[in-house]
Amino acid sequence: EAGVTQFPSHSVIEKGQTVTLRCDPISGHDNLYWYRRVMGKEIKFLLHFVKESKQDESGMPNNRFLAERTGGTYSTLKVQPAELEDSGVYFCASSPSDRSHGYTFGSGTRLTVV
Amino acid sequence: AQTVTQSQPEMSVQEAETVTLSCTYDTSESDYYLFWYKQPPSRQMILVIRQEAYKQQNATENRFSVNFQKAAKSFSLKISDSQLGDAAMYFCAYRSAIGGTSYGKLTFGQGTILTVHP
Numbered sequence: 217e218a219g220v221t222q223f224p225s226h227s228v229i230e231k232g233q234t235v236t237l238r239c240d241p242i243s244g245h246d247n248l249y250w251y252r253r254v255m256g257k258e259i260k261f262l263l264h265f266v267k268e269s270k271q272d273e274s275g276m277p278n279n280r281f282l283a284e285r286t287g288g289t290y291s292t293l294k295v296q297p298a299e300l301e302d303s304g305v306y307f308c309a310s311s312p313s314d315r316s317h318g319y320t321f322g323s324g325t326r327l328t329v330v
Numbered sequence: 331a332q333t334v335t336q337s338q339p340e341m342s343v344q345e346a347e348t349v350t351l352s353c354t355y356d357t358s359e360s361d362y363y364l365f366w367y368k369q370p371p372s373r374q375m376i377l378v379i380r381q382e383a384y385k386q387q388n389a390t391e392n393r394f395s396v397n398f399q400k401a402a403k404s405f406s407l408k409i410s411d412s413q414l415g416d417a418a419m420y421f422c423a424y425r426s427a428i429g430g431t432s433y434g435k436l437t438f439g440q441g442t443i444l445t446v447h448p
Binding site: 247257266 | 363376380421434436
């Protein structure tokens, strides 16, 4: 079984540019989550998809962040325009419908905004 | 809102020894799940162990076991016979078992860096 795949693994962009991160969850996992860890701080929840619907987007920091999950498969997280404080590691995770399971995480995308 | 606290930013252990990582949490809910995740330097987080709050028995997975104290809201991880491959950042996490829009959300602690000395 393929795991959760994220790309790119690293991205360095200039302030004001746009970046799109992609996450491919495990096939059949309805739940897809985005988290991020800003340097030195704890991992923070961004949002949760159930299939193609946003179940909870309470963690999205502001309207510069846009997440989509077309067709309930892969998801994208776009940051436009990027700011310096957006730098960090963005993790994607997926899980099946059973709530008792933990997630399967991707390896993350390390975003650096300069 | 739930909070998770890991008070040990760094811990170290000698190979083959035992180490315990601490985690406390705060919640008003009675039903929830607790997790320990391991993030090696390669950065992918791996589930180490899971505990269901309604179960009295502490979870065990090979060399990894937890001490779950529900009344004290404590969830420590014990690693026995430590190996060099155990070196990683360890995160404690909480997940509600109650329905609602945020049921799927994990709340993480700050993480503990574990170093294993040969």
